[in-house]
Amino acid sequence: MVATTLSCMAVWERAGVLALAPDPASASAASSLATPRPWTRLGHDESHLWGTCLGSGRAPYQSVVELGPPPAFDCSCPSRKSPCKHVLGLLLLWTAGGIPAARPEPFAAAWIARRSARGTAQVDTVDKSTVVDPEAVQRRAAARRDRVTAGLDDLDRWLRDQVRSGLAGLNRAGYAHFEQVAARMVDAQAPGVASMLRSMPSELAREDWPSRLLQSMAALRLLITAHRRIDHLPAELAATVRSRIGYPVAKGEVLAGPPVVDRWTALGSVDTVEYRLETRRVWLRGSRSRRWALYLAFAPPGQRLEAAVSVGQAYEGALHFYPGSGQFRALVGQVQAVGGVDPAPAVDLDQVAREFAALVAADPWADRMPVVLAGVPVRPEGPGRPWRFRDTAGLGCDLVGLKDDPWPLLAHAAAGPVSLFGEWSSSVLRPISVLPDPQGRPFTNRLTQ
């Protein structure tokens, strides 16, 4: 599927629009609004769409979309969903070529002007804040490193105490046991370490918790040791250590780094919520560079998650990668939506094992890696046993992170092996989406959520 272009403007794919829908009901309602009948005053320019839609209210609803990225929208309807069905319907109508080029209607022009004014104000603020004193920056960095060092020394003592007195019984200790020390790490400005500590209690319900807990503690010990030697580590590995600990990296610094220009396709995403902070991790793959990228979007409590990229959409343009070996994380620079998901080459499990070994060598704390595997799902051998995925060579792995049995995935595979995109973690796969292939399978997202 290739996006069409209307008057120099790349039109999104239908899947990309539906990926914005807050729930399936909105997607359904939007589909019925994707015809010109309820719309008047329709139009688009280079970066905006607008129209008024006759709804159940007395006055038609006024909908405006800024294509971004990231996209932004506004609608005068009373719906609390964002984007609402009118905005989604407007976008769908646009993907079908149903909106003419025009000059913005007054209601659209007013909204665009308000956003523009706000953007300028933000840029002014940034500009003022970027006037910094280099010495002060250095002093702050040194102070932060001292606090982190002290915090990690404290953590090292805590870890030794656990192992000295024995882990037996920790499975009944509860979250508080780990939360206390995690909170100390937050105070020590090591939020990455705090996050690793907070993930430990979830291991304790498993049968093999002693082994898993010891592995997690060993990972922390390795991070402490690496930080103590950080000045002697290769620059890339040192950056990875800082990243894992949670040293901040300024967005401007990342965006100032060299761009990686490619056709980047968003193949899948996973949403998580930790401490009421909503996070979306979107995986992108570069068609020419064959490089993977991870884009993270966050939404604090009460705010809507706004991602610069939509799953199912391809973008031509630049990503800027965070420093560090084995790092996937990147920021989105100047990109333009150019189409949908193209077939991607798949690998087998032998290749995946080799790639993960290389990743762990570059980043010993890496816990997931994006992969495209060709194969078929295999039903569990009995009650309580996991679903598995069998690659084309006959090797298999367990499927994890499934909210429900993956019947849709089995349906896709009825006609033969599918190209499955997912997150690989040591020996298990979290399936995320089925990729299009030459047999005509369409892109299908959110297999596990």
Added chain:
Amino acid sequence: MNGWTELVTTALLGTDRRPVPAQLAEPWTRFDSADPDPAGRLLDLAAAYRAAARTGGPAPRVAAAGAVPSGQRDAAPDAAQQVLERLLLRPDPLLITLWLTGCADHGFTVAPQLWTSLADHLARHRRYPVALLRSAFGTQGRWFLDQNPRWSRLSKLLADGQEATEADIQLGRAERAELGQRRNQRALAAVRLEPDSDRGPILIITPPPVDEAMRVDGVSPRPPAGSRIGAGAYVLRQLVTAAAADLWPTEWNESPPQILDLVLRTAPQWREDLVDGWAAAAVRDAHAGWAAALTEAGYRGRQAAALHRLVPVQQRLAIVMDWLRADRQPEMILELLLSWPEPWPRQIWLSALRLLGTRALGSASVDYASAIGARIPLSDHDAAHEAADYYLNGVDRPASTLMLVRTAFAAVDQTMQLRAEIDQAFGQRSTVAGETSSPVAADTRRPL
């Protein structure tokens, strides 16, 4: 005990109680730590183990699942799949049936990405023609249904549909004739015409107990669990249904309308069973005489729609006109109208819209409206719109019914829009790879 297990055991008990092994087992002998503290040394060794373990060994071999049958027909075009996907979010059996019919008529199957949601819907709603479903899923879709115990009933129904058809074909002509004779004799023995009887002209002999021979011929002694019918009435109904529809006019020398008049003077507790039995037999035997008589008598049982379709069109039109003049129940008239063969002429759909717009149909009006919207020719969409506008705005009515009528006409419009969308979606491909004609003949569309 391997090296990792030793480390985990030591960590569980604590290095104060159990020493860290001095010499680790192969292949871990190369790992060590310079930390003099046993706890620190254990953590260092665990970190080294972890790194080695996470790179993992070779993946295990997994046996292939059972073979999937081949020969799946092409999936419906993307635009059509999008319509079905939308319908499944708020399932309406009528609209989904329209889609499935379009799919079958064009020789397509449902795409695999919708099998799960369609199967989940069908597992809860039973009123779909089996043949449409068999066609919609295709060979691979039916294999897919077999995999999940949650859909076992559906899977069995689709499989049984096939077996029943084959069994019928295998029954020889002579055997069928003998079976028919036995059934007729049993029915005549149970239901007698005795015009001079004090107990009414049609005498019901208490149905006999079901013996082995009757069982072999398909008579069941007990009604299905949960049904409210008594055992005797259930047997009577089966006997009358199984007999030929033509048996009664021939044996009694009375026409179906005359027989129905006689029924009015029969013991009331048997009336419904007799009439339902005759109606079912009339549908099975396509008996136009019985169909016309029962329709004119206002029969509204389960077989009503099928009976209406057996009445010759001119006779049906005459009945509709009579009923409209006589101001009979709008539901009765609408049900007769809904049996009209498609394409509907203007006179028929106008009558249907008029009833919808002017008569009190209550909450059932939306169901009737969807059914009407499923039948008005799409070329008459604009004209139907105008007619609806007239009935909505040009007729005096109580304000309380305005919203209901408006909703009903909206349902007509919505259904017609959906049909247009389905037509357009399926029409995007004019030829079908693999099969060139629909695998579902109209007469094989049996309801679930």
